[in-house]
Amino acid sequence: MCVCGNWMIVLSAFFRRWIFGHSGCVYYGFSTTMFGITQIFLLSAIAFDRFVIIVRPRGFSFSKTTAKIAVLLCYITGFGWALLPVLGWSSYQLEGIGIRCAISWKSNTRGDLAFSMSILVCGWVFPLALILYSYGGIFCKLRQERIRTKTINSNLRSRRERRDRRMAVTVLLMIVKEWKGELRVDLREWENGQPTKKGISLTLMRWKNLVDAIEYVDQGLRNNDGYKTHLGGNVYICIGEGSVCVDIRQFWKPENEVVPTKKGLCLRPGEYQRLKELIPEVGRTLPELDGVVPCYLQSDHMNQLGALKCSECNPCDFHNH
């Protein structure tokens, strides 16, 4: 903004009048309007990005590409609004003490008024509403999470002894176990009383993300839509379009695309149902679960860069660099 226009004001102030003529005026008005509107939209995009990272409405998350597109859209919007007066809807006029130019706010013609109102609503009211909505949502989510952690931490100690419990899921067995010194929820198919290789072991954080995703998985199953969400470290829960099986699987990224591995389980409807029934029991068995703060709620994830640097949230890029 300094490079684009401010020097013009300074020079004009020395001469005590606008010295750049009409085209200079249009240039100044255009650049300040464009960068002004772009700034406002960038701020609301940042707010919304944080909202998506923290609240994760419908399990939705931003990729690098979406972030880039959002920034580009902000610039296009700014450019578009600033261009309209140049093209003849309203105009750029000298304002104040006559050493700078802006949209002709004081004009009373119907077209100019319409433009002023439109830019007020689209370029100010709308982004402001988005910012308020986003930070409001984040505030509520964080408060909710704090209250929940507090109540549950108080019940934690008395229940620790119940840890190593098995829960039968027809042929599927779910075990809470300690693995490499870390508690995990193991989902595994058993045969003749022996665990098979078919299954997947989830860290508590991934299990927690799975529980959070259940609502959307159910929705996907009901509507026959496909659904896929990342539980962390390239473990995904997904259903194919029109499929009734729920797949919980480790993926990896050999080249350009993330592909499924053999490590995982495809739950048939009855098994998935049973898994859902057992969620409260896992919660009771594992009071530690409630002390687990999902990655995306941690303070270093409050911006896009923090989340991109995390090996849990963004495992592919993490391994590639």
Ligand SMILES: [Zn+2]
């Ligand atoms: Zn993370």
